[in-house]
Amino acid sequence: MAFMKAPPRLQSLVEEGLIDTVVRQLMSGKEAMVYVVRCGDETRCAKIYKEADQRSFRQAVDYTENRKVKNSRQARAMAKGTKFGRQASEAAWQSAEVDALYKLADAGVRVPQPYNFCDGVLLMELVTDANGDAAPRLNDVDFTPEQARRHHARLITEVIRMLCAGIVHGDLSEFNILLADDGPVIIDLPQAVDAAGNNHASRMLLRDVANLRNFFGRFAPDLLAIDYGNEMWDLYQRGVLYPDTVLTGHFKRKTGPVDVRGVLREIDDASAEEAARRVRMAQS
Numbered sequence: 001m002a003f004m005k006a007p008p009r010l011q012s013l014v015e016e017g018l019i020d021t022v023v024r025q026l027m028s029g030k031e032a033m034v035y036v037v038r039c040g041d042e043t044r045c046a047k048i049y050k051e052a053d054q055r056s057f058r059q060a061v062d063y064t065e066n067r068k069v070k071n072s073r074q075a076r077a078m079a080k081g082t083k084f085g086r087q088a089s090e091a092a093w094q095s096a097e098v099d100a101l102y103k104l105a106d107a108g109v110r111v112p113q114p115y116n117f118c119d120g121v122l123l124m125e126l127v128t129d130a131n132g133d134a135a136p137r138l139n140d141v142d143f144t145p146e147q148a149r150r151h152h153a154r155l156i157t158e159v160i161r162m163l164c165a166g167i168v169h170g171d172l173s174e175f176n177i178l179l180a181d182d183g184p185v186i187i188d189l190p191q192a193v194d195a196a197g198n199n200h201a202s203r204m205l206l207r208d209v210a211n212l213r214n215f216f217g218r219f220a221p222d223l224l225a226i227d228y229g230n231e232m233w234d235l236y237q238r239g240v241l242y243p244d245t246v247l248t249g250h251f252k253r254k255t256g257p258v259d260v261r262g263v264l265r266e267i268d269d270a271s272a273e274e275a276a277r278r279v280r281m282a283q284s
Helices: 008-015 072-080 083-106 145-164 201-216 221-225 228-237 260-283
Strands: 021-028 032-039 042-049 114-118 121-125 177-180 183-186
Touching (some): 083 114, 145 183, 145 228
Antiparallel strands (some): 021 032
16 A cells, blocks of 8 residues: 655644554645544544635634633634634634534534544544445535435434434535545534524524435425424424434414515525535535
8 A cells, every 4th residue: 555745734643643544635624634644553534724824714713602712811812803813713613623523423413533633633434335435525426316315314413413412404405514434524623603602503403404305306396395403493492302303394484574584594595605615515
C-alpha cells in the first residue's frame, strides 16, 4: 500500500503517535478536509477543520445561539469579535461536532465513532461499504422504492434518537449521510444545535425531516404525504418522545393566528437551502 506525505496539520498527530501513516485524501468539503489514515492495524479518517476564512459555511447566529463556552470572558470576547473571541468561537464551533458525536454514539445513533480530537483534527471511524471502500453519500446512490422506504424509516428513527438526546442536526440532507454496509450513517455535525436551548431548533428539525422526505420521495412518492417532523416535535415538547416511539406520519395542526414573520423566515430558509443544494450538486 502506498502512503502520502503527511499534510502539515496532521504532522503533530504523527509525532504524537496518534497517526502512523496518511494513506490518501478522501474529500475536501466546505468545512473540512478528510484524509484516510492508518492507526496501528486500523484504518480511520482524520477530519481537518478549515480556518474560518477558508470555509464557505458561516457560523450563523441561529446555529450558535446558546452554545456553551468555557467562561464569561470567552463569551464577552466572542460577542465583541476580538481576535481572542474569534479563536474561542472557532474552538467552540469545532468542539460542537466532537461533543455531539460522543453524545450521539452513546445514545445509539449511527454516527462515525469518534476516537480523538487534537490540534483541530478529529480522528474517527472510516465508514465503509460492503467492499470495505469508503461509503458513498446518499446523493450518489439510486434506490428502489422499497429501499427508499426502508432507509427513510431508519433515518427517522435516528432523528428521533438524536432529539431524545437533546440534539438537532441542523443541516441534515442526502449530502451528509453515508450509506454504509450496515445502513445510513449521519455525518457532519459542527452546526448541531441544542434542542432545548436553541429557539430555532424546531425550525431546523422540521427542515431536516423535510429534506429526508423530499430526497427519498423521489424514489417512493408516497413518502411525500407523510408529516413526521411536526408530530415528532410536538411529542418532544410534551415530554413523551422516546427512542422507540413509533410515529403515525400524521399531524393535526392547531388553528390560531398565523405567524407571518415565521412563515417568511421559513420561505427564506427554503430558498437558501435550495441554493445551497444546487451548489453542492454542482460540486459533486
